[in-house]
Amino acid sequence: MPDAWLASYPGVREHEPLGPHSWYGIGGSARYFIELADDTALPELIGRLNRDHVPYLVIGAATNTLFATDELPGVTIKLSTTGISVDGDAVSVSAGTLMPKLAAEMARAGRAGLEFAAGVPGTVGGSVFGNAGAFGGEVKDRLRRAEVVDPQGKRQVMTAAECAFAYRDSVFKRSLGRWVITSATFSTTSEPPATVRARLLEVQKHRRATQPIEQRSLGSTFKNPPGDSAGRLIDACGLKGLQIGGAQVSPKHANFIVNLGGASADDVLALMAEMRDRVKERFGIELEPEIRVFGRAPRA
Ligand code: EPU
Numbered sequence: 001m002p003d004a005w006l007a008s009y010p011g012v013r014e015h016e017p018l019g020p021h022s023w024y025g026i027g028g029s030a031r032y033f034i035e036l037a038d039d040t041a042l043p044e045l046i047g048r049l050n051r052d053h054v055p056y057l058v059i060g061a062a063t064n065t066l067f068a069t070d071e072l073p074g075v076t077i078k079l080s081t082t083g084i085s086v087d088g089d090a091v092s093v094s095a096g097t098l099m100p101k102l103a104a105e106m107a108r109a110g111r112a113g114l115e116f117a118a119g120v121p122g123t124v125g126g127s128v129f130g131n132a133g134a135f136g137g138e139v140k141d142r143l144r145r146a147e148v149v150d151p152q153g154k155r156q157v158m159t160a161a162e163c164a165f166a167y168r169d170s171v172f173k174r175s176l177g178r179w180v181i182t183s184a185t186f187s188t189t190s191e192p193p194a195t196v197r198a199r200l201l202e203v204q205k206h207r208r209a210t211q212p213i214e215q216r217s218l219g220s221t222f223k224n225p226p227g228d229s230a231g232r233l234i235d236a237c238g239l240k241g242l243q244i245g246g247a248q249v250s251p252k253h254a255n256f257i258v259n260l261g262g263a264s265a266d267d268v269l270a271l272m273a274e275m276r277d278r279v280k281e282r283f284g285i286e287l288e289p290e291i292r293v294f295g296r297a298p299r300a
Contacts, residue, residue, distance in 0.1 A: 003054045006032045006075055009045075018067045021059065021078060023121070024216055026265050027067035028295070030076035037080045039095075039149075039182050046180055047153020049075065057294065058180050060096055060123030064130060064218055068265035069295025079125055081182070086111065090144060092185045095125030099132070107197040111188035113142050115199040119207045121219065125181045129172045130290075131165040135203050140165035142186040148172075149180045168223050168290055212250040215258040221272060222255060222287040230279075230287055231255035237278040244271045269296060 006012055012034045018027025036042060049056045055074030059065060081094040084105050091111060093102055103118035116137025120127055128146050131139045143160045150156050164171040172179055207213060222230040234240075234254035242249045243260070245267030250256040257271055276287050 003032065003052065003074065005048075005052075006054070009034065011035070012075070015071070016076070018062075018072070018076070021062055021076075022065060022067055023061055023063040024066065024218055024259055024263075024268075026259065026263060026268065028070040028072065028265075030072045032075040033078070034075060035078040035080055037082075037096075039079065039081050042077075042079075042180065042182065043149050043153040043155055045077075045153075046149050046151065046178075050151040050153070050178065056178075058125070060126040061098065061121075063122040064126060064291050066218060066265055066268055066291055066293045067295060068269060068293050072294060077180075079123070079180075079182070083183075086188075089188055089190075090185050091188050092183055093124045094183050095123060095128075095181050097124045098122070099124060099127055103200050103203075106188060107193055107200050110191060110193040110196060112191040112196045112199075113137075113188045114186060115196060115203055118200045118203040121213075124184050128163070128181050128184050129170060130168055131170050131173075132168070135206060138165075139184075142188070144185045144187050146181050146185075147183040149182055151178045155182070210253060212252045212256050212258050215250070215260075217250065217256045217258045218291045220255045220290045221257050221275070223290045225285050225287065228285070229255075233279045233283055233285060233287070234275050237275075237282050239275060239278060242271065242274065244274070247271045249275065265296065269293070 012032050016030045016033030018030055019025050058077045060079055079096045081096040083094040085092050086109055099117035099120040099122055103114055106114045116134050119134030120132045127139050146158045146163055148156050148158055224230050231254045239249045240254050241251045246260045246263030247267035248258050248260050250258045257268055279285055279287050
């Protein structure tokens with residue numbers, strides 16, 4: 001077995017349940033699982049996994065990820081590295097840092113430009129991967145460079161241009177799936193902490209008013225089609241409140257699927273299929289998932 005060495009790799013756990021590692025609380029298990037609070041060993045590990053053709057998936061807080069499989073093959077690597085350092089206008093952040101934490105720290109330090117991060121419930125690594133955004137800001141507006149580990153296990157620095165960001169998209173998502181983002185450096189400007197904090201509170205207030213943040217969800221289920229809003233389209237189909245098993249189209253925001261408790265991945269996938277079909281029938285628009293689904297396909 002090419003992955004047998006993983007069983008004795010320091011810190012590796014076998015058949016780890018993924019539900020507790022997912023924001024949604026849904027998941028099968030990971031054949032092998034390792035949580036890294038420090039990425040020193042990561043380059044060597046990634047190089048070896050690629051040489052041995054062992055599949056791997058790197059996750060942060062899994063706030064945008066649906067595990068729809070009984071057991072994920074290979075190794076699931078949870079990056080829990082945290083750390084923020086400010087050097088003039090540049091702020092460098094480890095991949096496992098939560099975006100709201102980054103926003104709060106920046107307000108405290110009087111660094112402006114990352115207030116939108118208060119509305120992104122994920123890690124920095126995941127946010128760079130998916131060019132996350134909220135309330136008028138997105139990663140691509142502020143990112144200077146990303147530090148990454150390539151499939152050979154070499155550390156590299158990529159400029160924002162090389163990340164080739166687009167709406168909820170990046171080169172990592174499109175074609176560099178085996179690369180790992182380890183940290184990101186953002187540009188900020190100087191402003192009084194109270195001013196930055198006031199904007200951050202606005203973001204939080206707006207989010208509380210429009211999104212079901214008190215319930216477990218994966219954020220926006222579908223991307224917005226050009227010039228329109230998936231939430232508006234799903235809402236117009238009268239789907240708010242529709243429930244399949246423990247999964248429900250949020251009555252507060254139609255593009256959110258909330259877990260009422262005990263939802264299965266199949267409940268979520270069935271609800272996604274219904275939302276897509278109804279929007280297609282009524283508007284002729286094919287919604288594209290924003291959330292990442294591992295295992296069964298969204299249309300299963
Ligand atoms: N709308 C409805 N019904 C609904 C929901 C929304 O009619 O149930 C309408 C709203 O009234 C508004 C429009 O649709 O006119 C847009 O809604 P909203 O302002 O809530 O923004 P959104 O396009 O649904 C996007 C991002 C969110 C981000 C918010 C705020 C996407 C797919 N979603 O949502 O990002 O927080 O803007 O900036 O781009 C995420 O990516 O996970 C996410 C939550």
